[in-house]
Amino acid sequence: MYLNNNEKEAIEKEIKKLEEKSSAELVAVITDFSSSYNLLILVYSLVFTFLVSLISLYFDANTIMFFEIQLSTFAFFILFFHNFKKYFLYLLPKKHKYNKASKKAKEEFINQGLYDTKTKLAIMFFVSIEEKYVEIITDKNVKEKIDDNYWQEIVNQFIKDVKNKEFEEGYKTAIKSCSEILIENFPIKENDINELSNEVIEL
Numbered sequence: 001m002y003l004n005n006n007e008k009e010a011i012e013k014e015i016k017k018l019e020e021k022s023s024a025e026l027v028a029v030i031t032d033f034s035s036s037y038n039l040l041i042l043v044y045s046l047v048f049t050f051l052v053s054l055i056s057l058y059f060d061a062n063t064i065m066f067f068e069i070q071l072s073t074f075a076f077f078i079l080f081f082h083n084f085k086k087y088f089l090y091l092l093p094k095k096h097k098y099n100k101a102s103k104k105a106k107e108e109f110i111n112q113g114l115y116d117t118k119t120k121l122a123i124m125f126f127v128s129i130e131e132k133y134v135e136i137i138t139d140k141n142v143k144e145k146i147d148d149n150y151w152q153e154i155v156n157q158f159i160k161d162v163k164n165k166e167f168e169e170g171y172k173t174a175i176k177s178c179s180e181i182l183i184e185n186f187p188i189k190e191n192d193i194n195e196l197s198n199e200v201i202e203l
Contacts, residue, residue, distance in 0.1 A: 024122075031127070041085075045078045049074040097133065114137070134155045136155055141186075
């Protein structure tokens, strides 16, 4: 659990407050990692094992000892990277981590049913903690009136909050920042139906 109950309630309250004045449907999604990174962990473990093997060649090790060194080294790195995955991420390029997180965000937009609202006014605030990644994805009717570039400044501030582990503050600030433009472009209607839950989704 990345947020305690009080933090989740505060975020949900902010969403509810905005949705009382706008037909936009806001959803908050948060996860620790956007990928298992299993394949990369395997590759990096093999690379480190190879490097250790090269070093061991300079020592007088027989065939059996050499094999044991390789096996134990490989097992060590596999276990270490799996158990301390957030440290493993420091080895990966930022672009690769962001690509993984962006792919996960788009998958969750589908998985959580945001694409399937009648109004097409869904907006997802996606946070991937260990990748320090934030993405705001909007449905087509939102895109028609609010360009994707508008959200970048909000995302940039949100990322700062994520880096400081201030997830509640990040969500609340982001929601407040876009409230005026959402109310202006998509004011609440008499027959408005809340199609998506206001509860924070923790993956």
